[in-house]
């Protein structure tokens with residue numbers, strides 16, 4: 001997220017607020033490095049730091065949305081875009097034998113980063129059901 005040029009106290013407030021303390025917002029704005037796979041005006045995709053499969057990519061919206069459960073009506077097209085980009089990346093990575101797209105939402109699903117993200121997993125046979 002690009003911050004506007006504002007006076008120091010306001011800047012400090014913005015930098016320490018919920019969005020700037022979000023790990024994935026900081027990856028998107030480049031403050032934290034990542035291995036970028038794809039980037040457009042709406043989303044950003046990068047390699048997971050702890051891959052659970054030979055291909056493990058996270059696709060995140062540029063806008064900070066806490067989870068899919070927190071997405072509103074106005075985000076419906078963006079949700080579709082994230083899935084479309086996951087399929088495009090899977091094609092680009094030649095995951096012809098299949099792949100899995102996962103969105104964890106909330107504590108019961110084991111969501112650990114509170115910025116909506118789509119996992120793209122592939123390159124090996126994946127068991128079902130998940131734990």
Ligand code: 5GP
Pocket residue numbers: 023034035046047048049050051058103104110111112113114
């Ligand atoms: P969740 O458990 O919330 O569905 O997924 C969060 C994912 O983010 C995990 O797969 C975890 O490995 C990944 N992750 C956590 N911190 C970092 C990081 O600093 N960089 C990258 N690239 N991935 C991260």
Ligand code: ZN
Pocket residue numbers: 019022023024025026063064065114115
């Ligand atoms: Zn965020």
